[in-house]
Amino acid sequence: MPAGADHLMNTYLRGPLLLVKGHGVRVEDQAGRSYLDFVGGVAVNTLGHCHPHVVEAVKQQVERLIHTSNLYYNEPQLRLAEALVRCSFADQVFFCNSGAEATEAAIKLTRKWAKHHRGPDADEILTMEGSFHGRTMGALSATGQPRLQQGFEPLLPGFRHLSYDDLAAAEEAIGPRTIAIIVEPIQGESGVRLPHPGYLAGLRRLCTERNVLLIFDEVQTGIGRTGRLFAYEHEGIQPDIMTLAKGLGGGLPIGAMLAIRSVADTFTPGSHASTFGGNPLVCAAALATLETIRSEGLLPLCHEMGDYLLGKLQILRSRRSIITDVRGKGLLVGIELLTAGRPVVEACQAEGLLINVTAERVLRLMPPLIVTRHEIDEAVTIIDRVLSAIDS
Numbered sequence: 056m057p058a059g060a061d062h063l064m065n066t067y068l069r070g071p072l073l074l075v076k077g078h079g080v081r082v083e084d085q086a087g088r089s090y091l092d093f094v095g096g097v098a099v100n101t102l103g104h105c106h107p108h109v110v111e112a113v114k115q116q117v118e119r120l121i122h123t124s125n126l127y128y129n130e131p132q133l134r135l136a137e138a139l140v141r142c143s144f145a146d147q148v149f150f151c152n153s154g155a156e157a158t159e160a161a162i163k164l165t166r167k168w169a170k171h172h173r174g175p176d177a178d179e180i181l182t183m184e185g186s187f188h189g190r191t192m193g194a195l196s197a198t199g200q201p202r203l204q205q206g207f208e209p210l211l212p213g214f215r216h217l218s219y220d221d222l223a224a225a226e227e228a229i230g231p232r233t234i235a236i237i238v239e240p241i242q243g244e245s246g247v248r249l250p251h252p253g254y255l256a257g258l259r260r261l262c263t264e265r266n267v268l269l270i271f272d273e274v275q276t277g278i279g280r281t282g283r284l285f286a287y288e289h290e291g292i293q294p295d296i297m298t299l300a301k302g303l304g305g306g307l308p309i310g311a312m313l314a315i316r317s318v319a320d321t322f323t324p325g326s327h328a329s330t331f332g333g334n335p336l337v338c339a340a341a342l343a344t345l346e347t348i349r350s351e352g353l354l355p356l357c358h359e360m361g362d363y364l365l366g367k368l369q370i371l372r373s374r375r376s377i378i379t380d381v382r383g384k385g386l387l388v389g390i391e392l393l394t395a396g397r398p399v400v401e402a403c404q405a406e407g408l409l410i411n412v413t414a415e416r417v418l419r420l421m422p423p424l425i426v427t428r429h430e431i432d433e434a435v436t437i438i439d440r441v442l443s444a445i446d447s
């Protein structure tokens with residue numbers, strides 16, 4: 056373990072790798088060894104490491120104004136809110152610092168909306184089994200994974216978990232107390248699970264019919280990850296509330312909760328707050344990220360590279376019986392194995408490729424949207440080599 060590791064609380068399963076710098080799709084460790092990074096900061100490094108546009112925006116902002124608090128307006132925050140509203144369904148934005156905080160903000164807005172629009176007894180939020188919405192107590196209560204909740208009880212009341220991708224279950228579950236459904240367009244943390252086409256549109260229809268809010272957690276799928284700026288666009292529908300974080304800040308910590316005006320309006324001064332939320336520095340980085348996604352045409356590129364990666368992995372699947380499924384959208388890709396994924400992750404790292412495992416047996420690939428065919432070829436060759444050693 057690197058010096059100092061002893062002083063960190065033991066909350067992550069990690070090896071001794073210590074990364075010191077990165078450029079594009081590559082990172083380098085202390086010993087100067089280079090790795091192809093297909094974890095991408097867990098779907099954060101949309102533009103790769105240290106993209107010059109983000110670096111320049113941060114440099115300029117850091118010399119101008121770093122922090123002000125939300126007692127005053129700041130220019131990057133105003134411009135980012137405007138940009139997000141312009142490119143999404145939403146009318147207003149609340150800024151925070153992470154995905155979990157965005158979930159908390161969505162829960163609070165939903166509860167407040169319900170007090171005004173649904174009556175005092177309506178307080179139930181429906182959420183999905185296998186979902187992941189963050190680690191703070193509210194977000195953890197919304198998360199549909201008992202193993203993550205164990206030991207932290209009592210959880211926040213007012214959540215009921217349903218099976219994902221099951222429209223009939225949702226239809227049956229909505230009752231007089233139900234105020235919202237929160238759902239990930241793709242469940243990233245529980246193994247890159249994609250619902251059937253029409254599921255999200257079906258939820259939209261049910262929510263509209265029953266005066267229930269539809270919340271999309273796009274913390275992982277948002278900001279171009281699936282080949283559209285937001286995954287809901289694939290379905291031709293819109294939520295009432297959306298949460299964002301990860302890819303939004305180009306590597307800097309930011310979260311956001313977006314909503315339509317009739318819902319957002321229920322927040323008034325004092326309803327919610329965050330000291331750092333919408334800090335000028337992170338907002339400048341986020342603006343540069345959004346602008347670069349547009350100017351470099353990264354959405355069609357993500358779509359193209361995602362198809363290329365999936366195609367190569369399908370070929371691998373036909374040759375390697377250890378692979379039971381390959382799935383994904385854009386550059387959020389899962390490779391399901393017959394056996395545990397961790398040894399594969401470790402062997403890939405030893406070969407110079409960083410990937411990640413979720414749900415025990417699903418290798419997850421989330422390379423930056425700037426990844427090239429050549430880098431994809433290189434990654435797939437390493438995965439193939441590692442799997443062939445395990446398979447034989």
Ligand code: PLP
Pocket residue numbers: 153154155156158187188189190239243244272273274275276300301
């Ligand atoms: N929601 C989803 C869908 C996520 O994937 C994550 C993190 O993986 C979160 C929420 C929580 O985000 P954070 O780790 O920034 O709190």
